[in-house]
Amino acid sequence: MRNKSKLLAFILLVALSFASMAIEITTPSGKKLSLESREEDGTAWVCLDALAKALGATAGRDPLSRYPSLVLGSHRVLFSTATAMTSVDGKLIDTKHPARDKNGCVWIPREFLAAGLPLLLNGAVSLSGEGVAPPAPAPPRAAGQASENGGIGLDVAVASDVVRLTLEGAMTTAAQVRKEGSAIVVQLPRGRVSAQGRDLGSGIAARLDVGNDGRMLRIELGEGFKSFETLDLRNPERLVILLKGGGQVTPSVPPEPPAAQGGEAEPQAGRPSKAANQFLVVIDPGHGGGDTGAIGKGGLQEKDVALAISQKLAAVLEKSGVTTLLTRSTDIYVPLAQRTAIANYNRADVFISIHLNASPASSAKGSETYFMSREATDLWSRQVAEKENAAPPGIEGGSTLTMVLWNLAQTQYIVESQALAASIQGRLNQLLGTQERGVRQAPFVVLEGAQMPAVLVEVAFLSNPGEASQINDPAFQDQVTEQIAKSILEFKAQNGSQTPPNPS
Ligand SMILES: [Zn+2]
Known part of the structure; x- marks a missing residue:
């Protein structure tokens, strides 16, 4: 009896150790790998x-x-x-x-x-010891919302100080928009929106609901709401509704599940989906509010110049048919993580953060374009990143844990980010007549969580008196933004018409 149980234990041990020695994988085609x-x-x-x-x-x-x-x-x-x-x-x-x-x-x-x-392996796989389900269908990256048969397209964009709804289709400019209690109600004269309700975050607006068979939109307002305005646009006919205020916090967006191989799927719950042909550039004017950024000669503040350049860049890109969204369009403080969250939530195709440089050496001049990495290119790049990452006094910085996790998100786009950075840097070098400042890498908090190609441009040195007065000149800002826009449009032409991979 004693020997028998010893033997059983031995057999069990052998069986267990064998089980832990190999994993058998059955591929979708039925092939077994050990x-x-x-x-x-x-x-x-x-x-x-x-x-x-x-x-x-x-x-x-x-x-x-x-x-x-x-x-x-x-x-x-x-x-x-x-x-x-x-x-x-x-x-x-x-x-x-x-x-x-x-x-x-x-x-x-x-x-x-x-x-x-x-x-x-594009299909169900089973492992020894358990069956593994095929991956759940994931949302298509770009789900068009306008239907062909007279439907009304809806595009929703959420930034820190504006929530923007764009209705596209016949008679949209004739829609009634009114404030009813704690909500904005939009009544369509004809056609309907086929979109689902969604969470918008908190601050200016909390939720969008679609009612009356797609003919009515109701936007539940938050405490940060201040005012709204509407814009009528033509070719194509669009009604833009801007809800303004401050401190909108977008819902946090978890990393998306892997893309499904073909098939229709629901968009990720609560997240805006954009039209299939839309190319969205989220422009991030650095700093804002109590965080002034660098201060140049005569009290010129980085946050103001960055906003002016960002607004000009948005205007140039919009003229070329690119949709843009500014993380802030007013002088408010927006935490770094929130800036990236805005880009992720709105499914940006490109994220570009605009800054102005400063150096103790007043002779330092020229542009620097950065893309994300864990290691800085050199000591200077690390110092620039440390400066840009620093939270203003009294405000808590980003969490290191999140930083590590999201670092991987940007890694996926590192090749695209580097290409865009190199293109922008080349054009700005020519414009500013500088050659010595190249594309650089450094661990920027504002870039690392971005789930799209992302770059940070230090346009010029505010600490250089000559360059500071040059970059504060609106005519020169036009030249700068034109060059950056050219690079983005070129990038769009190369990357904007990607079709999802076909199931093999
Ligand atoms: Zn800055």
Whole structure:
């Protein structure tokens, strides 16, 4: 009896250790792959090189971010050893554990196999020990809302001091817009909106509801609401409703689930979806309110110049058919994380933060264009980032934990961000006649959470008396914004008409 139970225990031990030695993966085509694995901290781990070999994929390092990567066909995965988030084709998935770089291997947790492989292999995957469901359908990135049969298109944009609704379609400029108690009510004379109600955040406006079979919109106002105005636009006919005030906080947007392979899906709950052909540039005028930014000769404040340049840039881009949104259009303080949240919530295609530089050396001059990285290009770049990241006195800075998590979000767009930065820098160098200041990288808080190509431009040095008076001249600001706009339009032409990948 004693021997029997010893034997049973031994068999059990052998069985258990075998179970922990390999994970069997059944691919969507029914092929079985067996991978050696190790148990640690309550999960199984496989070596990235072995995983790549089994899948016929390539393991390596992303050339720019240096994150461990796995490339299979058109799919690209970036693992992080700092966070439990893994990027599959630019979308983040939670794999519960960060990857581990040790003993000559990058170790990947079983959770990635469960959540990530179905995306890489375009179908349901099962792992030994459990069945794995195919990925849930995810929202299309750009869901058009105007229907062809006389429907009214609705575009909603939410920034820190404005909530903007744009209704597009016949007779929209004849709509009635009135304030009723704590709400703005929009009554359409004809046609209807097929959009769903949604959360708008808090501050100026809290919620948008669509009623009366799509013929009425009701916007529940918040305590930050001050006034509203409407604009009638033609070609195409549009009614723009601007709700103004201050301190709007957009709903926080979690990283989107990975893109589904084909199929129709609901837009992510509560988040605006924009027209398929819309290219949205979110322009972020640095600083604002009590945070003046750099101060130049004669008391010229960075926050004011940045806002003036941003407004001009918006106007130039709008003329070229690009939709823009300013994170702030007034002199108010907007936390750095909120600026990026505005870009993410509104599904911007490009995020550009506008700043003016300062140096103890009054001779320093020229533009600098930055894109995000964990490491600064040099000591100067690090100092610029530290200055821009600093929270004004009495205001709490960003959370480091969030910073690490979101760092990965921007990493996905690092190639695009670098290209846009280089293009802007080239044009501004020519305009300002400077060659020595190149594209730089530094850990900017305002860039790192951006789920789109994102750059930060230090347009000129306010600390240089000559450059300060030049950049304060509206005619020169026009020249600057024209050059930046050219780069953005070129970038749009290269990247704006991306179609979602077809299921293979
Ligand atoms: Zn600044």
